Amino acid sequence: YTFECCYNSLTFLFFSFRRQDVLTVTPWLAPIVWEGTFNAEILDSAYRPLNLTVGVTAFAIGKYTRFVGRFLESAEKHFMKGYRVNYYIFTDNPETIPTVQLQPGRRLVIVPIKKYPSWQEISMRRMEAINKHIAETSHGEVDYLFCLDIDMVFYNAWGPETLGDIVAALHPGYFNVPRSQFPYERRSSSAAHIPDGEGDFYYGGAVFGGLVKKVYEFTKTCHMTILTDKANGIMAAWQEESHLNRHFLSHKPSKVLSPEYLWDDRKPKPPEIHLIRFSTVDKDYKEIRD
Amino acid sequence: MGDCFSLRARPCQARVNYTRQDVLTVTPWLAPIVWEGTFNAEILDSAYRPLNLTVGVTAFAIGKYTRFVGRFLESAEKHFMKGYRVNYYIFTDNPETIPTVQLQPGRRLVIVPIKKYPSWQEISMRRMEAINKHIAETSHGEVDYLFCLDIDMVFYNAWGPETLGDIVAALHPGYFNVPRSQFPYERRSSSAAHIPDGEGDFYYGGAVFGGLVKKVYEFTKTCHMTILTDKANGIMAAWQEESHLNRHFLSHKPSKVLSPEYLWDDRKPKPPEIHLIRFSTVDKDYKEIRD
Numbered sequence: 001y002t003f004e005c006c007y008n009s010l011t012f013l014f015f016s017f018r019r020q021d022v023l024t025v026t027p028w029l030a031p032i033v034w035e036g037t038f039n040a041e042i043l044d045s046a047y048r049p050l051n052l053t054v055g056v057t058a059f060a061i062g063k064y065t066r067f068v069g070r071f072l073e074s075a076e077k078h079f080m081k082g083y084r085v086n087y088y089i090f091t092d093n094p095e096t097i098p099t100v101q102l103q104p105g106r107r108l109v110i111v112p113i114k115k116y117p118s119w120q121e122i123s124m125r126r127m128e129a130i131n132k133h134i135a136e137t138s139h140g141e142v143d144y145l146f147c148l149d150i151d152m153v154f155y156n157a158w159g160p161e162t163l164g165d166i167v168a169a170l171h172p173g174y175f176n177v178p179r180s181q182f183p184y185e186r187r188s189s190s191a192a193h194i195p196d197g198e199g200d201f202y203y204g205g206a207v208f209g210g211l212v213k214k215v216y217e218f219t220k221t222c223h224m225t226i227l228t229d230k231a232n233g234i235m236a237a238w239q240e241e242s243h244l245n246r247h248f249l250s251h252k253p254s255k256v257l258s259p260e261y262l263w264d265d266r267k268p269k270p271p272e273i274h275l276i277r278f279s280t281v282d283k284d285y286k287e288i289r290d
Numbered sequence: 291m292g293d294c295f296s297l298r299a300r301p302c303q304a305r306v307n308y309t310r311q312d313v314l315t316v317t318p319w320l321a322p323i324v325w326e327g328t329f330n331a332e333i334l335d336s337a338y339r340p341l342n343l344t345v346g347v348t349a350f351a352i353g354k355y356t357r358f359v360g361r362f363l364e365s366a367e368k369h370f371m372k373g374y375r376v377n378y379y380i381f382t383d384n385p386e387t388i389p390t391v392q393l394q395p396g397r398r399l400v401i402v403p404i405k406k407y408p409s410w411q412e413i414s415m416r417r418m419e420a421i422n423k424h425i426a427e428t429s430h431g432e433v434d435y436l437f438c439l440d441i442d443m444v445f446y447n448a449w450g451p452e453t454l455g456d457i458v459a460a461l462h463p464g465y466f467n468v469p470r471s472q473f474p475y476e477r478r479s480s481s482a483a484h485i486p487d488g489e490g491d492f493y494y495g496g497a498v499f500g501g502l503v504k505k506v507y508e509f510t511k512t513c514h515m516t517i518l519t520d521k522a523n524g525i526m527a528a529w530q531e532e533s534h535l536n537r538h539f540l541s542h543k544p545s546k547v548l549s550p551e552y553l554w555d556d557r558k559p560k561p562p563e564i565h566l567i568r569f570s571t572v573d574k575d576y577k578e579i580r581d
Contacts, residue, residue: 023309024316027330028337029452029546031320039318046319046543161320252337255320 022272026200026256032170034258035275038161044082047160053084054163055142055212057130058150060089061115061122063288065096067151067281072100072108078154078277086142089150090129119289123205123239124226131219139212146209147219148278156260156277164255166214168248171204171241172259172267185242190234191225192242194249203248205241207262207278210254222247313563317491317547323461325549326566329452335373338451344375345454346433346503348421349441351380352406352413354579356387358442358572363391363399369445369568377433380441381420410580414496414530415517422510430503437500438510439569447551447568455546457505459539462495462532463550463558476533481525482516483533485540494539496532498553498569501545513538 019036026032056075060068068089079085085106089097092115102108113129116122130147138145144163174182182202184194209215222243229236229243236242258272263279310327317323347366351359359380370376375396380388383406393399404420407413421438429436435454465473473493475485500506513534520527520534527533549563554570 018314020311025322025328027328028333029322029324029329031316031322033320037316037318038320042319042543252333 022258026252028252030252030254030256032256032258033161033261035260040157040159040161043160047163048082052143053086053141054080055086055088055138055145057088057090057133057145057147059113059122059126059129060091060097060150061113062092064150065091065093069098069100070153070281071150074154076100076103076106078156079158081157081159083160086138088133088138120235120239127219127223127226127240127243131216131223134212134216134219139216142212144209145212145215146207147215149206151281151283152206152278153281154278156275158261158277162209162255162257162261164210166210166218166251166253167208167255167257168203168244168253169207169257169262170259171202172262172264174202175259176270176272183237184245185236187234189232190236190242191228192236192246194246199245199249200252201256203245204262205238205244207257208244218247218251313549317543319543321543321545321547323547323549324452324552326551331448331450331452334451338454339373343434344377344432345371346377346379346429346436348379348381348424348436348438350404350413350417350420351382351388351441352404353383355441356382356384360389360391361444361572362441365445367391367394367397369447370449372448372450374451377429379424379429411526411530418510418514418517418531418534422507422514425503425507425510430507433503435500436503436506437498438506440497442572442574443497443569444572445569447566449552449568453500453546453548453552455501457501457509457542457544458499458546458548459494459535459544460498460548460553461550462493463553463555465493466550467561467563474528475536476527478525480523481527481533482519483527483537485537490536490540491543492547494536495553496529496535498548499535509538509542
């Protein structure tokens with residue numbers, strides 16, 4: 001029956017907006033966003049009239065300021081085009097932040113921040129810093145907020161298909177492996193602990209977001225669990241990413257972005273990934289973290 | 291064997307329960323389409339129960355339609371939002387004929403007296419106004435979510451928190467699998483419910499819609515306005531308020547769409563896509579009952 005005619009509501013949409021090779025909705029009915037599941041025009045017509053402002057936080061500490069230029073230039077080409085955007089660049093070194101030409105309605109805000117001694121600490125203090133900044137500033141400036149890693153580049157469109165109350169992204173290294181292999185924190189002494197047999201997905205710490213009020217809430221919760229671990233002398237396996245995964249297990253995201261939105265260029269592209277939108281910049285980790 | 295809960299659509303112990311490859315499970319604007327096999331009822335319950343929600347239901351039992359109330363309520367008590375607080379708002383011109391039905395704790399029946407209009411079409415179309423008015427006066431302060439259902443229906447299987455969302459519409463059982471050109475949209479451009487050829491996403495049924503009470507307030511207001519516009523212009527849409535609902539949901543996409551499991555018609559043979567019928571028509575003699 002589906003081959004006779006392509007124009008009925010479900011089969012027409014079948015063939016133009018349909019992915020049969022991947023899961024497109026989670027068991028709690030949050031959409032999983034892949035190329036081929038959405039119509040960018042429909043979403044644009046729904047969201048543009050709302051006159052939204054979308055915020056982006058990114059941390060450029062120490063040598064990581066070298067990534068700011070390329071991050072911003074590529075964001076200007078691909079990130080929420082046509083929308084008002086505020087880039088909040090948190091840095092310990094404001095003078096090294098390059099000047100990048102921005103489209104109308106888009107602005108760069110430098111947020112001075114203290115540099116912690118180790119890269120793990122820097123990484124884990126992001127939750128606190130974001131939370132504090134929302135409370136003091138961005139809650140009154142943006143409707144949605146995305147918290148992204150800075151050492152990344154946009155290669156293709158990142159649009160309103162990503163907007164939602166609480167948005168997480170699938171980590172590119174684990175979207176296609178058995179759950180037992182997810183690098184959750186497994187020690188029960190950690191507040192980020194996820195026991196064997198539990199867990200939905202492995203979310204990446206490099207991309208999360210949502211309504212600014214929701215981001216405020218979950219960065220607060222993650223920061224609390226991070227501090228709890230610190231007080232107990234333990235640091236989770238993958239820093240705040242472990243805490244994020246713990247949080248999203250108990251508080252399911254309302255929308256999940258496929259690894260198109262959080263790719264790692266060092267990985268070969270599998271058939272499920274039709275398009276890479278946001279991906280790592282190749283770097284020497286040893287050199288850059290010290 | 292192990293656990294292979296991954297995203298590839300290949301046979302896998304943990305995954306095979308939550309995937310439907312034979313139907314569309316998300317709309318092009320990323321609203322989930324709710325079918326059996328797409329959701330885990332336990333996960334949803336654990337997310338929603340702690341919120342202490344109250345879910346409202348409106349249903350209109352006018353004239354002879356009061357005969358359906360008993361069965362509607364009894365079946366709802368078995369299947370509709372079990373374990374949640376529920377308010378049934380039964381709008382009727384004949385309160386004395388509404389039967390007493392035993393309700394579970396946390397669930398109550400509220401009779402809303404309403405005027406009876408002369409024709410069944412008018413009765414049908416005035417529902418939007420009545421629901422809107424009632425939300426403003428009463429239910430906005432009593433419920434978090436509101437579903438507006440037809441009364442001449444019965445619940446056969448679970449209707450749970452998988453149905454909750456900001457703006458919820460349901461696929462009409464007669465049209466979920468036919469070409470869009472055959473959708474019975476209002477085609478006359480003189481109607482405010484007009485949808486031109488080549489436009490439209492789905493054909494939604496007027497017997498089931500809902501969402502956050504604030505959102506239901508907004509769209510019943512809009513639909514009532516377009517209905518009045520048509521009335522002033524001496525035109526009545528092809529399928530009454532259902533036509534207006536479809537016009538509205540074309541311009542303001544629902545955030546969640548229920549499959550025809552949630553709005554079935556027992557006179558139709560069950561196709562392979564329908565694994566479970568949750569809410570369906572009661573067989574009746576339309577001619578007899580509408581007068």
